[in-house]
Amino acid sequence: MPTEEITAPRSLAEFQERLRRVSRSLPKRLKQCAEYVASNPDKIAFSTVADIAADAQVPASAMMRFCQEMGFSGYSQMQKLYREEYSQKWPDYSTRLSSLRNGGAESPSTLLAEFSEAGRASIENLARSIDQDKLRRAVTVLAGARTIHIVGLRRTFAVASYLAYTFEKMRIPAILHSGVGNFTQHHMLGDGDALIAISFAPYTADTVALAETAAARGLDLVVITDLPTSPLAALDAVHLLVSEIDVGNFRVLAATMTLAMTLSVAVGARRRVV
Amino acid sequence: MPTEEITAPRSLAEFQERLRRVSRSLPKRLKQCAEYVASNPDKIAFSTVADIAADAQVPASAMMRFCQEMGFSGYSQMQKLYREEYSQKWPDYSTRLSSLRNGGAESPSTLLAEFSEAGRASIENLARSIDQDKLRRAVTVLAGARTIHIVGLRRTFAVASYLAYTFEKMRIPAILHSGVGNFTQHHMLGDGDALIAISFAPYTADTVALAETAAARGLDLVVITDLPTSPLAALDAVHLLVSEIDVGNFRVLAATMTLAMTLSVAVGARRRVV
DNA sequence: GCGAAAACGGAATGAATATTCCAAAATCAG
DNA sequence: CTGATTTTGGAATATTCATTCCGTTTTCGC
Numbered sequence: 001m002p003t004e005e006i007t008a009p010r011s012l013a014e015f016q017e018r019l020r021r022v023s024r025s026l027p028k029r030l031k032q033c034a035e036y037v038a039s040n041p042d043k044i045a046f047s048t049v050a051d052i053a054a055d056a057q058v059p060a061s062a063m064m065r066f067c068q069e070m071g072f073s074g075y076s077q078m079q080k081l082y083r084e085e086y087s088q089k090w091p092d093y094s095t096r097l098s099s100l101r102n103g104g105a106e107s108p109s110t111l112l113a114e115f116s117e118a119g120r121a122s123i124e125n126l127a128r129s130i131d132q133d134k135l136r137r138a139v140t141v142l143a144g145a146r147t148i149h150i151v152g153l154r155r156t157f158a159v160a161s162y163l164a165y166t167f168e169k170m171r172i173p174a175i176l177h178s179g180v181g182n183f184t185q186h187h188m189l190g191d192g193d194a195l196i197a198i199s200f201a202p203y204t205a206d207t208v209a210l211a212e213t214a215a216a217r218g219l220d221l222v223v224i225t226d227l228p229t230s231p232l233a234a235l236d237a238v239h240l241l242v243s244e245i246d247v248g249n250f251r252v253l254a255a256t257m258t259l260a261m262t263l264s265v266a267v268g269a270r271r272r273v274v
Numbered sequence: 275m276p277t278e279e280i281t282a283p284r285s286l287a288e289f290q291e292r293l294r295r296v297s298r299s300l301p302k303r304l305k306q307c308a309e310y311v312a313s314n315p316d317k318i319a320f321s322t323v324a325d326i327a328a329d330a331q332v333p334a335s336a337m338m339r340f341c342q343e344m345g346f347s348g349y350s351q352m353q354k355l356y357r358e359e360y361s362q363k364w365p366d367y368s369t370r371l372s373s374l375r376n377g378g379a380e381s382p383s384t385l386l387a388e389f390s391e392a393g394r395a396s397i398e399n400l401a402r403s404i405d406q407d408k409l410r411r412a413v414t415v416l417a418g419a420r421t422i423h424i425v426g427l428r429r430t431f432a433v434a435s436y437l438a439y440t441f442e443k444m445r446i447p448a449i450l451h452s453g454v455g456n457f458t459q460h461h462m463l464g465d466g467d468a469l470i471a472i473s474f475a476p477y478t479a480d481t482v483a484l485a486e487t488a489a490a491r492g493l494d495l496v497v498i499t500d501l502p503t504s505p506l507a508a509l510d511a512v513h514l515l516v517s518e519i520d521v522g523n524f525r526v527l528a529a530t531m532t533l534a535m536t537l538s539v540a541v542g543a544r545r546r547v548v
Numbered sequence: 549g550c551g552a553a554a555a556c557g558g559a560a561t562g563a564a565t566a567t568t569c570c571a572a573a574a575t576c577a578g
Numbered sequence: 579c580t581g582a583t584t585t586t587g588g589a590a591t592a593t594t595c596a597t598t599c600c601g602t603t604t605t606c607g608c
Contacts, residue, residue, distance in 0.1 A: 030555085043361070045320070049596060059557045061556080061557060061558075062557075064597060064598085074596065075595095075597080076595095076597095083320055107406075107410065108540040109404070111536045112400075115535050116400065116532055119393070119531075120394050120397055120398065123528070124394070127386060130386060132383050135382045135383065135386065139382050155436075155439055157439065158433065158435050159432065161432050161435055162432035162527065165428060165431065180454055227309065227313055228290045228291075228297065228312045229293065229305070229308050233294040239294070248539075250535055252528075252531055254393055254397065257393070257432075257526055257527055261389050265522070265524055266381075301575095302585085302586090303585075304585090322566080323567090324566090333588065334588090335567085335588070336586070338567060349566065349567085350566065551606105551607095551608090552605105552606090552608105553605085554605070554606090555602105555605080556602080557600105558601100559599090559601105560599075561599090563597090564594085564595075565595085566594080567592070568589105569588105570587105570588100573585080574583105575584070575585080576582085
């Protein structure tokens with residue numbers, strides 16, 4: 001019997017192509033399955049056969065038959081395809097750089113490609129996940145402050161200093177706490193001031209200390225950090241969470257810079273209007 | 275028993291808020307869970323408790339206890355929350371951007387959309403237009419230097435300081451010329467050293483002066499600037515041109531940061547191999 | 549309309565998975 | 579140091595889920 005032996009689709013694209021070709025010649029229930037699957041790709045990744053089948057108004061067994069007809073061993077295999085497609089959007093960079101470390105054969109241009117990709121993805125993720133309301137509140141808080149204090153040390157110092165530069169350019173009173181000379185500047189935090197504190201793991205003690213002092217004195221606080229479990233997240237403040245993709249142990253800070261720029265320019269605009 | 279009766283979080287935001295508040299008072303294993311969950315939201319949606327627990331290096335039972343401690347009936351309920359969140363996230367980046375833009379003429383979200391787009395485009399442009407050969411030569415020059423001097427003032431100081439941070443992290447001898455105290459540090463440029471000078475229009479005089487001194491003394495020079503007509507481009511050096519897209523008068527520096535990271539990490543890799 | 553073949557749906561099965569339980573280890577108070 | 583309390587890890591159990599099976603219904607050629 002030379003019946004066409006069907007093999008499991010390798011990619012979502014290939015599968016969709018197959019769907020398109022065969023769906024016409026499918027019996028009623030199976031066609032229902034095909035149509036549902038084609039138009040609800042996102043649900044497949046998450047739901048169980050039972051849910052999907054109910055949604056598509058077919059018995060679960062029909063959905064199973066459909067999967068097998070399409071060349072999969074069963075529903076699970078088909079689901080796997082959809083899940084893989086999704087997770088590709090957030091690739092695993094740590095494994096890629098460790099291969100880079102070991103191989104050592106990587107050229108600077110490969111590195112550039114890695115960092116570019118990480119930066120682009122981080123920015124996209126920021127735009128997708130930002131809490132608009134918190135962003136707005138942060139701007140309000142900062143626009144109302146007499147003086148804006150900025151603290152960010154070590155890996156986040158670059159962001160802090162760029163914020164300071166931008167505020168200066170817009171003639172907004174701002175103080176960058178740089179740690180230069182190890183002077184304790186806690187006493188500079190005055191009434192009516194606000195503090196922007198930026199820290200990612202491992203959290204620099206001085207940054208946390210300054211933020212805590214500010215919180216204790218009742219200053220308004222805007223915090224940029226990476227995780228809800230960060231010490232900065234424990235403070236009473238407007239929290240902005242940024243997840244920066246890292247390549248190995250290195251972060252491009254692309255998303256954080258973008259967020260910082262947004263904050264400062266929005267504050268500048270708000271102040272001018274008032 | 276007046277024990278605080280805890281109810282399941284309704285939204286991811288609410289859950290993160292709760293995480294933020296309680297995570298600090300959690301015992302070791304549960305804190306591990308909290309941190310893993312906080313930093314891998316995407317994996318939760320797909321994986322089973324067993325997988326997640328293994329990844330977080332805790333027994334499955336600990337993860338279960340964590341979920342219940344957080345007010346969920348169990349892992350499944352928590353997973354449901356993440357899945358719901360995700361189906362809403364599916365609208366892709368461009369869709370999300372346009373929705374951000376429609377937030378109002380000068381609202382923070384509109385700005386964020388602008389800056390995100392500018393950053394993404396700048397990075398892509400960099401990756402496309404970079405001269406690979408020059409990049410390689412820059413790495414060679416820096417990898418061979420005894421000490422790496424870094425200068426970038428005003429708008430590029432953020433990049434310069436991040437370079438300094440990265441070099442420090444890799445234990446590569448580097449000096450950041452910050453302009454603090456207005457000390458002239460020209461005499462620190464020694465034989466066998468190299469200088470990275472970063473400057474965009476309007477070019478800061480001190481940066482140009484230091485670069486010129488370095489060139490006069492025969493130090494190797496790597497220059498990051500924006501235009502071929504820049505005073506830095508006139509010097510005998512490896513020139514890397516970056517065109518950063520600006521929004522109004524503001525630049526995100528995403529591309530410049532990416533280039534800087536590439537340089538420093540490539541130098542780090544090269545040194546270790548040799 | 550008749551018979552054969554295909555399609556169907558629901559009940560039954562077995563595997564995968566979540567959840568609970570408890571004994572051992574760690575931590576803490578005095 | 580000692581007893582009390584909390585935390586932990588893995589084994590035992592309960593649930594959920596995918597998959598199969600098979601009797602019934604539908605379709606189609608004649």
